[in-house]
Amino acid sequence: MKQQHLIYLIAGIVVTVLFYIFRINAYESIYSVAGYSDQLYNLGLYDMIPLITIVVAWAMAAIYYFAINSVRFDRWYHWLVMLALTVMLAPIAGYMVNSSIFDENGLSYVAESLTFELVNMMWAALLFIVASFSMRWWSTNCRHTPIPQ
Amino acid sequence: MKKIFYIIPLLVVAIALTMNSCSTSPLEKAIKQALVQQDTTQARFDSICAIIKAYPERYKTYLTDGGEVDVAALAELIESTGSNLRPPMHWDVTRYGLQQLSLTIYFERSGSMVPYDAPGGRGQLKKAVNDMINHFPATGNVAINIVNDGIYPYQGSIDQFLQDRNIYASTQGVGNAAFTDFQKIFNDILRVQTAGNVSVLVTDLIYSPADTRDVSVEKIFNEENSLATRIFRQYKGKSILVHQFMGDYQGKYYPYNNNPFNYTGQRPFYMLVIADSKVMDAMAADAAYAQLMSPAGVRNSYRFNQAEASVDYCVIPDWKDNAGRFRVDHHDATHLTKCEGDKTTGIICFSVAANLNGLQKPAAFLADASHYQLKSISGFTLKVQPIDHSMVTGNNRAYLEGKTHLLTLTGKLTEPRDEVTISLANEFPAWIEQSTAMSDTNPSQPGFATTTLGLKEFLGGIASAFGQGGNYTTIKLKLER
Numbered sequence: 001m002k003q004q005h006l007i008y009l010i011a012g013i014v015v016t017v018l019f020y021i022f023r024i025n026a027y028e029s030i031y032s033v034a035g036y037s038d039q040l041y042n043l044g045l046y047d048m049i050p051l052i053t054i055v056v057a058w059a060m061a062a063i064y065y066f067a068i069n070s071v072r073f074d075r076w077y078h079w080l081v082m083l084a085l086t087v088m089l090a091p092i093a094g095y096m097v098n099s100s101i102f103d104e105n106g107l108s109y110v111a112e113s114l115t116f117e118l119v120n121m122m123w124a125a126l127l128f129i130v131a132s133f134s135m136r137w138w139s140t141n142c143r144h145t146p147i148p149q
Numbered sequence: 150m151k152k153i154f155y156i157i158p159l160l161v162v163a164i165a166l167t168m169n170s171c172s173t174s175p176l177e178k179a180i181k182q183a184l185v186q187q188d189t190t191q192a193r194f195d196s197i198c199a200i201i202k203a204y205p206e207r208y209k210t211y212l213t214d215g216g217e218v219d220v221a222a223l224a225e226l227i228e229s230t231g232s233n234l235r236p237p238m239h240w241d242v243t244r245y246g247l248q249q250l251s252l253t254i255y256f257e258r259s260g261s262m263v264p265y266d267a268p269g270g271r272g273q274l275k276k277a278v279n280d281m282i283n284h285f286p287a288t289g290n291v292a293i294n295i296v297n298d299g300i301y302p303y304q305g306s307i308d309q310f311l312q313d314r315n316i317y318a319s320t321q322g323v324g325n326a327a328f329t330d331f332q333k334i335f336n337d338i339l340r341v342q343t344a345g346n347v348s349v350l351v352t353d354l355i356y357s358p359a360d361t362r363d364v365s366v367e368k369i370f371n372e373e374n375s376l377a378t379r380i381f382r383q384y385k386g387k388s389i390l391v392h393q394f395m396g397d398y399q400g401k402y403y404p405y406n407n408n409p410f411n412y413t414g415q416r417p418f419y420m421l422v423i424a425d426s427k428v429m430d431a432m433a434a435d436a437a438y439a440q441l442m443s444p445a446g447v448r449n450s451y452r453f454n455q456a457e458a459s460v461d462y463c464v465i466p467d468w469k470d471n472a473g474r475f476r477v478d479h480h481d482a483t484h485l486t487k488c489e490g491d492k493t494t495g496i497i498c499f500s501v502a503a504n505l506n507g508l509q510k511p512a513a514f515l516a517d518a519s520h521y522q523l524k525s526i527s528g529f530t531l532k533v534q535p536i537d538h539s540m541v542t543g544n545n546r547a548y549l550e551g552k553t554h555l556l557t558l559t560g561k562l563t564e565p566r567d568e569v570t571i572s573l574a575n576e577f578p579a580w581i582e583q584s585t586a587m588s589d590t591n592p593s594q595p596g597f598a599t600t601t602l603g604l605k606e607f608l609g610g611i612a613s614a615f616g617q618g619g620n621y622t623t624i625k626l627k628l629e630r
Contacts, residue, residue, distance in 0.1 A: 034466025034477065035544055038235035041479075042185045042547065105186070106543040 005137035012134025016054055016127060023050040031119045036112035043101050049094040053120055056090040057127035065132070065139035079146040083128050090124035091117035176200050176208060180230045184238040187550040194245050197223070220245055236463030236482045236548060241507065243427075244435035250345050250428065251290035254278060255338060256303070256316070257352040258295045259329045260409075263317040264400025265353075265418055273396035274418050277446060278351055279311050281420070284440030285347075296334050296350070298325040328357050331373070331607075335380045338423060339387060347428065347441065350421040355589075355602050362407045366588060369405055370606040377610025385454075388429040389611060390422040390442065393449040393584060395599070404589045405602060415598040417584060420444070426454055433509045442509060449580040452509055453608075454615040457575075460622045462503035462556075465548045470557055473497035475628070484627045488562050498559040501571075501624065502536065502552035508573065508621045515554060515573075524570040527628075529560035531571065562628060571624040577612055581605050 019026060024046050028037060040046050064073075064082045095117045102109060136143050143149065179200055183193045198218045201208040205216070211226065213219045224242050231238040256278065265274040282291055293303035293310055301323050303310060313319050329352070338348045356373040381387070398416035403409045422441055424432070429452070432438035443450065464477050464485060473491045478484035490497045505515050514520055518533045534555045541549045556571060586600035 028479070032476075032479075035548075037479075038466075039547065041235050042181075106546065108543050 002137070008137065009134045012130045015130050016058070019123070019127065020050055020054060023047075026050075026123065027116070027119060030122070031116055033112050033115075036109045036116070039102070039105075039107055039109070040098075040116070043105065045098055045101060048097055049120060050123070052093050052097065053090040053124050054127055056093060057086055057124055058131040060086040060089070061128055061131035061135055065135050065142050069139055069141050071141050074142045074145050076146040079132065079142075083125060086128040087121045087124045091120045094120050174207075175204075176211075177226070177230055180227050181234070184227075184231050184234060184240060185547070187546065189240045189551065191245060194242055235479060236477070237461075238551075239461035239504075241434050244431045249287045249290065250285075250347050250432075251287065251292070251343075252282070252285045253338075253342075253346060253348045254282065254291070254293045255296045255300065255334065255348060255350040255352075256293060256320075257297065257329060257350070258317060258320055258323060258326055259297045259353075259357060260326045260401065261353055261355060261357070261403045262418075263326070264398045264402070264412070265396045265416070266315065266317050267397070267399035268315065270397030270399050273394060273446065274351070275313075275316060277394055277396075277418075277420065277444060278349075280440060280445060281349060282307065282311065286437045295320050295323045296329070296352075297323075298328060298330050299333060300337050329355075330358070331356060332376055332380065335377075339380070339384045342387075342423065342425075344425055345428065346424070347432070348423040349441075350419075350423065352419055352421065353416070353601065354419045354421075354604055354607060356607060357403065357405070364405075366405055366603075370603045373603055374606040374610040374613075377607050378614045381453075381611050381614035385615070386425055386427075387423060388426040388455065389453040390429065391451050391453070391608065392420040392422070392444055392447045393580070394418050394420070394444075394446055395448055402589075402592065406590050408590065410592060412592045412597075414592075417448070417599060417601055419601075426456065430456075430458075430507075434507060443511075449578070449584070450511070451578045451581065451608075453611050455509065455575065455621065457620050458507050458622050460503050460505055460507060460624065461551065462501050462624055463548055463552075464626070465500050465502055465545060465555075467545070468500045471499055472559070475499060481627075483625060484629070486629050488628050488630050490561055495561050496559060497562055497628075498557065501556040501558070501626070502548050503554050503556060503624065504552045505554050505573075505622070510573075510621065520573060521556075522570075522572045522574055523558075524568075524572075525560070526567045527560045527563045529558045529569055532557040532559070556624070558626075562630060565630045567628040569626045569628060571626075573621040573623075575619050575621050577609070581608050 024041065027046065027050070031037075040049075060082055064079065095113055098113050098116070099110075102113070132146070136145070137149075176197065179197050183189060183197065201211045201218050201223070202216075205212060211219050211222045220242060227240050227242060231240060262274075264270075266272055282288070285291060288307075291307055293307065295301045295303055303320070305313070305319070310316065334350070338350065342348055356369060356376075358369075358372070381389070394417065395415050396418050397414075399413045400411065401409045402412040422429075433442050463482055464475075465471075466477050472494070473496060474487065474489040475485040475497065476487045478486050485499070488497055508515065512535065516533055516535050518531050521531055521533065523529060523531045534557065536549055536552055536555055540555075558569060582605050584600050585605035586596065586602045588594070589597070589600075589602040591597070
């Protein structure tokens with residue numbers, strides 16, 4: 001294991017942890033709307049949705065580099081497909097959790113929830129890139145994807 | 150490659166540690182849930198207490214030495230948890246810490262009180278006293294005294310008192326009914342009152358010292374004003390709630406000049422509820438004491454020594470009457486940033502939902518905008534509207550639930566920054582002056598049926614003892630362009 005690769009991994013973890021610590025600022029600096037954002041905060045969704053996004057992004061990167069890990073899928077567009085799946089999957093999961101908890105509490109913010117998940121797509125993409133550059137070095141067949149070393 | 154599997158858990162551990170540092174204890178979680186779900190009931194409070202008792206070591210800060218939940222400490226935690234929510238939420242749990250109270254009735258038996266319970270009248274006075282006893286939560290902790298020139302314990306049982314159709318006949322001969330020694334009565338009530346006691350004096354509040362023949366009415370007024378101030382100044386921690394009722398009166402009336410006459414008609418009578426201020430606050434917050442705080446048939450009420458209260462309020466970010474734009478600061482719910490007037494009219498309009506229940510004022514008083522004082526550089530105007538259930542929807546529930554009134558502010562923001570102060574002034578009530586007679590020698594004079602001799606002087610004496618004035622509450626909002 002090269003020391004440089006380890007630094008990439010640690011840096012990726014640090015960025016992810018910082019994202020989680022400053023999750024509320026991260027989301028609200030881009031999208032904050034009266035009422036809806038307060039409910040996200042009060043109902044703990046600012047804890048859950050970012051966590052789901054982190055888990056999905058890192059899991060998808062891990063699947064690509066270590067489970068798929070095949071020369072047949074080592075081109076940049078294969079990685080891009082995984083990125084696309086991540087930016088779809090994380091917001092869908094986030095939306096489902098959001099709407100289910102809002103339903104339980106008798107709240108209805110459909111348009112706001114959808115807009116929020118658009119923002120979440122952006123963070124999911126960013127976290128997938130961070131996860132990819134953190135772990136790709138240990139992949140036997142895809143370490144050169146998306147950008148050759 | 151395999152080494153990655155040793156490093157990946159690092160991420161998991163890091164996230165877990167982060168989550169752990171951000172997570173709350175089961176107690177705080179339960180409090181937060183109760184506040185967010187607006188389930189601020191006794192049952193929910195009991196379930197929170199159960200969590201504390203289930204983990205006595207972990208939550209020993211919230212337990213007393215006797216192993217009971219320290220309501221004051223828990224109230225602080227609830228307040229700090231609620232203040233971190235958006236909008237900040239409050240839950241007054243002090244009433245749950247109210248120990249079982251006792252009630253002592255002091256039933257005046259002077260000559261001018263007897264006609265209130267004449268057989269031909271409707272008996273409003275006796276009914277009001279009976280209601281107060283019957284609706285007191287701890288019916289076993291009730292004592293009755295007869296008062297006139299002194300305080301004498303009632304010899305019968307509570308049931309006998311309640312069923313007695315002519316209480317003045319059955320208590321005839323108790324004390325000297327010729328005069329009422331307010332100095333002795335109030336001093337004794339206040340001196341013997343224990344922390345958990347609520348005393349209620351049932352009286353016509355007519356100061357009738359012995360031998361007032363040839364004494365000017367002004368002299369009597371000055372005397373009673375000084376007397377009230379002198380007595381109550383010694384008991385700064387007490388609160389006095391004065392209830393005014395109207396009752397049928399059939400019999401001899403004793404005016405200050407000692408020339409009695411027969412009178413048939415209505416006359417006011419009073420119930421003075423006396424308790425420690427903290428007990429009074431807790432009773433006001435507890436529906437179980439509603440009959441004491443706001444009895445059926447009461448005409449007017451006023452509480453002396455009511456401290457300024459902080460009320461629960463929040464700006465409703467999305468409301469039908471809103472005009473222009475603003476943003477509620479996430480760290481300070483009283484701070485509106487990015488305020489902009491409507492593009493065509495330049496007017497900014499926003500509504501504050503407030504819970505004014507704790508102020509112990511009648512609904513009509515709270516709904517009247519003229520009772521509120523509004524200060525702002527921009528000259529905002531205020532509209533007050535009671536909140537009804539039809540206004541509450543899923544999305545605004547967090548803002549409206551538990552609130553009683555909407556305070557709508559309208560104006561043009563003329564300065565980059567403004568501070569709006571809404572206060573509800575605690576003024577000596579007009580009804581006391583309106584219910585005061587300067588002379589009671591002539592029953593045919595206008596207002597005889599609704600006024601009491603020297604009421605303002607006596608109650609004014611109490612007011613000056615407690616240093617009356619100030620506000621019931623103050624709401625402050627900061628506005629910024």
